[in-house]
Amino acid sequence: MKKITLFLLFVLPMAIFAQNWKPVNPDYTYFYKNASGGLISNTVKVDSVTEPVGYPIFHLNTVAGLCDTCQEYLPTCTNIWLGYPVFFHRFAPNFLQKEVHQLNSGKYWFTDSASFVILSLSSLNQPWIYDTVNNITAQMINLAFADVFPGVADSTKTIALSDGNEIVLSKNYGITKFQGSEQDYFLAGLITGTSGYGETPPGFWDYFDFNVGDVFQHFGNAGSAGYQQYTFYTLKIKITSKQQTENTVKFGRHVIRKSHTYGTVNISDDTVTYINNADNLVNQIPNNRFNICDDPNFDGFCEIWPADFYSKTLTIGI
Numbered sequence: 001m002k003k004i005t006l007f008l009l010f011v012l013p014m015a016i017f018a019q020n021w022k023p024v025n026p027d028y029t030y031f032y033k034n035a036s037g038g039l040i041s042n043t044v045k046v047d048s049v050t051e052p053v054g055y056p057i058f059h060l061n062t063v064a065g066l067c068d069t070c071q072e073y074l075p076t077c078t079n080i081w082l083g084y085p086v087f088f089h090r091f092a093p094n095f096l097q098k099e100v101h102q103l104n105s106g107k108y109w110f111t112d113s114a115s116f117v118i119l120s121l122s123s124l125n126q127p128w129i130y131d132t133v134n135n136i137t138a139q140m141i142n143l144a145f146a147d148v149f150p151g152v153a154d155s156t157k158t159i160a161l162s163d164g165n166e167i168v169l170s171k172n173y174g175i176t177k178f179q180g181s182e183q184d185y186f187l188a189g190l191i192t193g194t195s196g197y198g199e200t201p202p203g204f205w206d207y208f209d210f211n212v213g214d215v216f217q218h219f220g221n222a223g224s225a226g227y228q229q230y231t232f233y234t235l236k237i238k239i240t241s242k243q244q245t246e247n248t249v250k251f252g253r254h255v256i257r258k259s260h261t262y263g264t265v266n267i268s269d270d271t272v273t274y275i276n277n278a279d280n281l282v283n284q285i286p287n288n289r290f291n292i293c294d295d296p297n298f299d300g301f302c303e304i305w306p307a308d309f310y311s312k313t314l315t316i317g318i
Helices: 002-016 075-081
Strands: 029-034 042-050 057-060 099-104 107-111 115-119 127-131 136-149 152-161 166-170 174-179 184-191 196-198 215-223 230-244 248-259 265-275 289-291 313-315
Touching: 029 174, 115 136, 136 196
Parallel strands: none
Antiparallel strands: 029 042, 029 184, 042 057, 057 099, 099 107, 107 115, 115 127, 127 136, 136 152, 152 166, 166 174, 174 184, 184 196, 215 230, 230 248, 248 265, 289 313
16 A cells, blocks of 8 residues: 555646646636735636637637727717716726637737737746747746645746736636736635635625615716716615525515605505526626616616617726
């Protein structure tokens, strides 16, 4: 038994590092934090995979971000938002770019506004050209077995870049640390499709955990066909009933709506049903683009926007 144990201790580390390490797994959704904040700031997910030139290309989700000026997208609607920069870039790339080309089993080319190469199967101390435009080289300097998430350890590789930054790659969980020229990103959690690891955003049942007697109040606004015809109101909602199934929840509500624009007060009772599916607003991933106007329970500005105005697609928060 001792001989078998010693043999396994010697062989297993070699087998672990011989695997095909993937910086981005197309079956996973990754959640990253940056060094300056405590909340999930970026989500990386493969939206689709194509193979037009003999190797797979992973197309990553396009994250939204604030644009500099409203006029960039819809000059006639600037006054709706009182001139505030509230619209969002349609194709703002994330820090891992928009496409990942898997040139071979261990060579990955990340490309969009920047371009760089990761050799996931590189040997210890093996150098390569990481970024040809900025003349940055890379070298794998350390192999380790370390915690990726609390209580979850994995084999890791540390890649040192000649500009002083570094990348840490995990065998099973992809890129766990990515230092860049503007921000650093650290893997906070991921979803594999069947399991979750680390920190992940709250989902459907985390949001819709209302109980009978709960009261909610918020300030809102809504528009009409005319660009300047909108009203500001305060909405107070009390949950009066609740019916829950495996995938849906139905709430009875007592609603008081006071219009600050017209001074009117409307009182009503209604029911709303929320369905736990991938299209539900609360199941969207952070910083992804989502057409909030398609949500049947949304009450807001949608009707004042032209049908083809893509900037009505808002950012989903944490």
